[in-house]
Amino acid sequence: MRAAMTTALVCALLIAGCAREAPPEPVAPGEPGLDPVSGLKMTGDWELVRASCSHCHSTQLVIGQRGSAEQWLTMIRWMQDKQNLHNFAPSVEQKIIRYLAENYPPTASRRRAALPPDLMPPNPYAP
Numbered sequence: 001m002r003a004a005m006t007t008a009l010v011c012a013l014l015i016a017g018c019a020r021e022a023p024p025e026p027v028a029p030g031e032p033g034l035d036p037v038s039g040l041k042m043t044g045d046w047e048l049v050r051a052s053c054s055h056c057h058s059t060q061l062v063i064g065q066r067g068s069a070e071q072w073l074t075m076i077r078w079m080q081d082k083q084n085l086h087n088f089a090p091s092v093e094q095k096i097i098r099y100l101a102e103n104y105p106p107t108a109s110r111r112r113a114a115l116p117p118d119l120m121p122p123n124p125y126a127p
């Protein structure tokens with residue numbers, strides 16, 4: 001009897017634990033919240049971007065990228081050229097690009113500088 005009650009209690013706790021929603025991602029004060037579905041910053045025209053940019057690939061591909069308005073436009077043109085992305089009405093395209101450039105602007109490169117030659121291991125292919 002006792003074992004059955006313990007089992008029932010453990011099961012109830014497990015089920016309750018699984019049903020709990022993941023806590024929202026922490027954001028810095030003053031920063032917009034993140035959409036739990038797409039990860040997009042919930043500000044400005046984010047819903048337009050979610051609707052326009054999530055049916056071919058994950059929005060993780062979008063939010064992992066950075067660029068100026070010009071660079072975002074180049075990416076969109078590349079997708080239109082090579083990946084079957086449809087054209088947007090100019091006013092819609094402008095909103096998408098403004099949102100992307102304001103929220104995912106270029107950042108300093110995170111790659112370290114190349115090592116100076118005297119710190120490099122010997123190159124086995126050097127002539």
Ligand code: HEC
Nearest residue numbers: 052053054055056057061062065075079083084085086096
């Ligand atoms: C018609 C389908 C389609 C739609 C809609 C689409 N994309 Fe893409 N996108 C692609 C494909 C295909 C790739 C290449 C995927 C890969 O490399 O795995 C890609 C790649 C990307 C990349 C990665 C580029 C790189 O340099 O690696 C970014 C950023 C991106 N898309 C942003 C967007 C944004 C922003 C939108 C909305 C304006 C959007 N995509 C809408 C098809 C689409």
